Amino acid sequence: MTISSFHPTPRTLMGPGPSDVSPRVLQALSRPTIGHLDPEFVGMMDEMKQLLQYAFKTKNELTFPVSAPGSAGMETCFTNLVEAGDKVVVCQNGVFGGRMKENVTRCGGTAVMVEDDWGKAVDLAKVEQALKDNPDTKILAFVHAETSTGAQSDAKALTALAHAHDCLVIVDAVTSLGGTELRVDDWGIDAIYSGTQKCLSAPPGLSPVSFNERAASVIKNRKTPVQSWFLDLSLVMGYWGGGAKRAYHHTAPVNNLYALHEALVILQEEGIENSWARHAKMHQALRAGIEAMGLEFIVNEADRLPQLNAVTIPEGVDDAAVRSKLLNDYNLEIGAGLGALAGKVWRIGLMGAACNAKNIEYCLNALDEVITNMGAKINSGVAVDTAKAKLA
Numbered sequence: 001m002t003i004s005s006f007h008p009t010p011r012t013l014m015g016p017g018p019s020d021v022s023p024r025v026l027q028a029l030s031r032p033t034i035g036h037l038d039p040e041f042v043g044m045m046d047e048m049k050q051l052l053q054y055a056f057k058t059k060n061e062l063t064f065p066v067s068a069p070g071s072a073g074m075e076t077c078f079t080n081l082v083e084a085g086d087k088v089v090v091c092q093n094g095v096f097g098g099r100m101k102e103n104v105t106r107c108g109g110t111a112v113m114v115e116d117d118w119g120k121a122v123d124l125a126k127v128e129q130a131l132k133d134n135p136d137t138k139i140l141a142f143v144h145a146e147t148s149t150g151a152q153s154d155a156k157a158l159t160a161l162a163h164a165h166d167c168l169v170i171v172d173a174v175t176s177l178g179g180t181e182l183r184v185d186d187w188g189i190d191a192i193y194s195g196t197q198k199c200l201s202a203p204p205g206l207s208p209v210s211f212n213e214r215a216a217s218v219i220k221n222r223k224t225p226v227q228s229w230f231l232d233l234s235l236v237m238g239y240w241g242g243g244a245k246r247a248y249h250h251t252a253p254v255n256n257l258y259a260l261h262e263a264l265v266i267l268q269e270e271g272i273e274n275s276w277a278r279h280a281k282m283h284q285a286l287r288a289g290i291e292a293m294g295l296e297f298i299v300n301e302a303d304r305l306p307q308l309n310a311v312t313i314p315e316g317v318d319d320a321a322v323r324s325k326l327l328n329d330y331n332l333e334i335g336a337g338l339g340a341l342a343g344k345v346w347r348i349g350l351m352g353a354a355c356n357a358k359n360i361e362y363c364l365n366a367l368d369e370v371i372t373n374m375g376a377k378i379n380s381g382v383a384v385d386t387a388k389a390k391l392a
């Protein structure tokens with residue numbers, strides 16, 4: 001058998017990521033590959049840093065994209081900041097807090113867990129108690145936008161709390177960056193990582209990170225070398241650190257970086273505050289349609305993420321059957337529930353380029369048709385008009 005070129009069917013991506021990548025970004029991806037030390041490429045890297053500083057709202061020098069997906073940004077933060085014997089308070093209210101715990105343990109640290117129900121924001125009072133009970137804590141780690149549940153935690157207040165107890169923070173902003181308010185410098189966030197395939201709408205495979213001077217000096221004063229050679233910032237910065245003397249560390253994913261550069265240029269053109277506002281507005285439209293159908297959100301209104309909408313699956317409806325019908329008949333991807341929420345919710349993403357009125361109408365219409373045809377008792381035929389009224 002001869003295998004021929006792979007041509008995926010275009011989909012509408014309204015799950016937990018990746019999100020729709022715009023034609024402009026896909027075009028950037030297909031530009032000629034050049035050397036990763038080519039002066040033209042190095043010029044692009046300098047712009048990349050500025051664009052990421054814009055997106056994170058920071059002046060941090062140590063701001064760059066790790067050459068691997070969001071999980072590698074997570075590992076970069078933990079492996080560089082956590083040494084054997086360090087204590088880290090980890091907030092868990094969904095899947096990703098659990099991964100933070102894994103990271104701490106694998107670095108030889110001790111994770112003190114602060115757990116909240118899935119679908120709830122991180123409880124500040126519980127965190128404060130944990131920090132009081134553990135005065136030797138070095139770091140507080142939490143997820144800003146928990147993609148597994150659609151809950152948003154108060155990153156500003158959590159960071160202030162950590163600083164009041166002399167701790168650094170590590171913040172997971174994989175799903176929040178570009179979609180919801182995030183101010184690294186104003187809030188004093190010490191270390192943060194994100195991803196490209198959620199609200200930035202670039203292809204997956206890179207993880208923007210940023211560290212302030214406090215975090216950088218903690219890394220510089222480590223007693224032991226970082227156990228990961230690839231993620232050791234003292235080595236990576238020989239390449240990303242700027243200045244004329246960029247040295248080979250690993251071969252950067254050249255074309256993927258073109259794509260992220262373009263996605264960030266698009267973000268800058270829109271204006272980051274406008275992007276946050278668009279996500280909020282589109283969420284209200286989707287929400288109106290979803291609720292008109294009779295489905296419910298699992299997260300309290302105050303803690304809801306605009307870019308990730310976790311909605312209950314109506315009684316008697318086969319979760320997997322609905323999602324495969326949406327994919328096969330409508331080329332529409334929505335997300336399944338994860339972990340504790342598997343089989344209980346759908347996760348409808350409104351991320352980056354996918355966060356638009358056309359997608360909302362398309363998704364509401366498709367969901368309505370598919371679940372009505374399965375005999376579920378929902379209010380059929382009203383969702384799209386209700387959503388449209390919100391956008392008028």
Ligand SMILES: *Cc1c(COP(=O)(O)O)cnc(C)c1O
Binds near residue numbers: 143173
């Ligand atoms: C997607 C996601 C990650 C992991 O990112 P990958 O690019 O899949 O490695 C981490 N944290 C959160 C909150 C996410 O949504």
